[in-house]
Amino acid sequence: MTMLPSYIKEKIENFVDKSNEQFNNGCHQDSILLLEEAWNLIPEPKGIYSEESYHIVKDIIETYYVLNDFKKAKEWGEKIYLTGFARIDSGEKEYINGEIAFELGNLEIAKEFFSIANDKSEGRCFDSPNRVKYLKFFKSN
Known part of the structure; x- marks a missing residue:
């Protein structure tokens, strides 16, 4: 399994932590925006960074479930196949x-x-x- 460079991993973890905080405060759209920032930091091909890529997309989808926005969840559902190659x-x-x-x-x-x-x-x-x-x-x- 390919590991992210530590400086990128640290930035991603920071965005995910902030996203979790926003989610817990009921700010679901802000949570998604932070997860998208984390997603954008993952180098291509994103799927070789299995754990990070898979969990970020899954979290985005689950947050769209909370918002009952299944059209947006579908967009990310398609992207989930670009993640987690080693899973x-x-x-x-x-x-x-x-x-x-x-x-x-x-x-x-x-x-x-x-x-x-x-x-x-x-x-x-x-x-x-x-x-x-x-x-x-x-x-x-």
Whole structure:
């Protein structure tokens, strides 16, 4: 796994810390802007810096969930495939995009993403209690 130069890693961590503070204060848009600043600091190809790139994009997506802005979440859902090249592929990226598609009403696409995530994770992608509605949807058709 490729490591970021320490001076870049430190700047990114600073933006993430500030983002967390803004999120906790209910300033979700400001939180996203700070995460985008952190994202922009990661050199290309961003995916070789697996942990930083993946977690920043995932945090952005989750914050857009809080704002119920699934169109913006979808934009970042597409970017998640540019992250975490060295991560074990357990279907989490497809699961995230399945949730987004579901929330946007794109049920056939959601079903396809959930199917891929289910296969890759051997069913574990639905283990969390906050994922029950998606599991019910997936099992219903």
